[in-house]
Amino acid sequence: MSLDIPFASEPLIYLKRQLKRVPAAVRLARLCKAAVRRAPCYAMRIVGTVLYPVLGDRGPLRGYHDSTSDYLRGGCGQYVALTQHADAMVPPDPFQPNLFVAVVPGARVLSESGAVIAPDHRLLADVSWAGDKAASQPWAHPALRKFELPPIQHVGGRVAIINSIQAGNYYHWMFDILPRLGLLQQSGLTADRYIISATTGFQRDTLKLLGLPDDRLSVPDAGTHIRADELVIPSLSGPVFSLSPQQHACAYLRSAFLQKGRYREPHRAIYITRGDATHRRVINEAEICDDVAALGFEVVSLSGVSFSRQVEMFAEAKIIVGPHGAGFTNAVFCDPGTVLIEFMPTGRVVDCFERLARIGRLTYHSLVCAEIDTDGRPVTNDHVVDRSALRDLIARYV
Known part of the structure; x- marks a missing residue:
């Protein structure tokens, strides 16, 4: 016959629990x-x-x-x-x-x-x-x-x-x-x-x-x-x-x-690809690119694009779609009312570009996406985009 006495079997755990009940401790x-x-x-x-x-x-x-x-x-x-x-x-x-x-x-x-x-x-x-x-x-x-x-x-x-x-x-x-x-x-x-x-x-x-x-x-x-x-x-x-971008920044x-008088009125539909990145890639991006291209989107990789060209691109955009990444920093140059649709992998949910959209009076949507990794563990934030959900979201604006 044995007695189930917590203090006898797990003295340190028991003592810790008791001390947590004492405010001074x-x-x-x-x-x-x-x-x-x-x-x-x-x-x-x-x-x-x-x-x-x-x-x-x-x-x-x-x-x-x-x-x-x-x-x-x-x-x-x-x-x-x-x-x-x-x-x-x-x-x-x-x-x-x-x-x-x-x-x-x-x-x-x-x-x-x-x-x-x-x-x-x-x-x-x-x-x-x-x-x-x-x-x-x-x-x-x-x-x-x-x-x-x-x-x-x-x-x-x-x-x-x-x-x-x-x-x-x-x-x-x-x-x-x-x-x-x-x-x-x-x-x-x-x-x-x-x-x-x-x-x-x-x-x-x-x-x-x-x-x-x-x-x-x-x-x-x-x-x-x-x-x-x-x-x-x-x-x-x-x-x-x-x-956490700031208003004064x-x-x-x-x-x-932004150079006054240089840009055309917002008219461009842009998809930002991270295909050349090592993480936070869209696994089914080939299909996504086909879908958005059919809707009149330009598919753009910002790697190698000059800074001035990126400013112009975002200043003239009416809708921008793509996975979460530093490229969305350029949304600071968008006109009020521009639509941002950001893919957000479940393992990296941050609100920096939502905050940026609020400061700039942009229309923001986050499309949460399931993560996929080769060994089944979400370590790179690579993700799959729901094509139907994306099409429905874009259809509101295009």
Whole structure:
């Protein structure tokens, strides 16, 4: 005969369940977890403070400032606050940063992502982004875990930091990075040089259209550590890497790249293919292309198409159909009323282009599609489109 006593058979599980019923124990557990996560940052902060007199600006950082405005309260720079008009149709973002442009004499830029270090050897957290949700907390920034920083390059004059994470991704380039130039323009401040990526075709194309010559650009990389006489710091344009386009960013992109009087009235029906991609492909795309071509659609791959041509294509479109991908970024150039039909694989449901459609007053539809993979596991987000559902949806507008 045996007794079924939970504490005897599973003592740790039983104890954990009992402790969860005690509010004080729950709070203590959370504090302990937070302390463990933050321990490396705290340790490096102590090391950085101790070694700063010896290693100077190449040693470990001495911690961080939560915001640039907090740092500038000491009167060691200039701060221009900017405003973003709210739109009732567009849900607000949590953790929306304040919009501003700051000028900080002697500040430095570290790495390709454009982390900003104040002259007191502390990270300016609100304008430094590491690239994922886990690292969005200031204490988790990789720069705070570096024991030795790269050699410092001094750049004279007034230098603007524009770069951020994922500069090589078209979506993030357009919505996270270029709008910082718009904030700089809005502030009325100027710069002699710009720290910004200029390696891909679309980066060079857009910067040329914006009138930024190569000889005024500093292209950052992993070893970048630049000190400027004066560092001009536009705020991040929104919650970076959150797939959440902002109204001010959309307004800037339209004003910067849409050429008045150049485009015909919206008349084009366009299907965007991702046939040359490695993921998020339409498995039955041959049939889909036949269906939409019969309805008068152009079937277009955006790979290799110049930036100006893409702007023109979307500015003249009355309906755009295709799988979720960075190409839909160009919907920012569509006229109000343009129809977007986006294929959304079940394993990747995001609302960035639905939000973009709300900002631009476009008509948006998401067609959720079943994922298919060679071994039966949805790892590439390749998917099959319901041809009948797509035809019915298109028939409303064509």
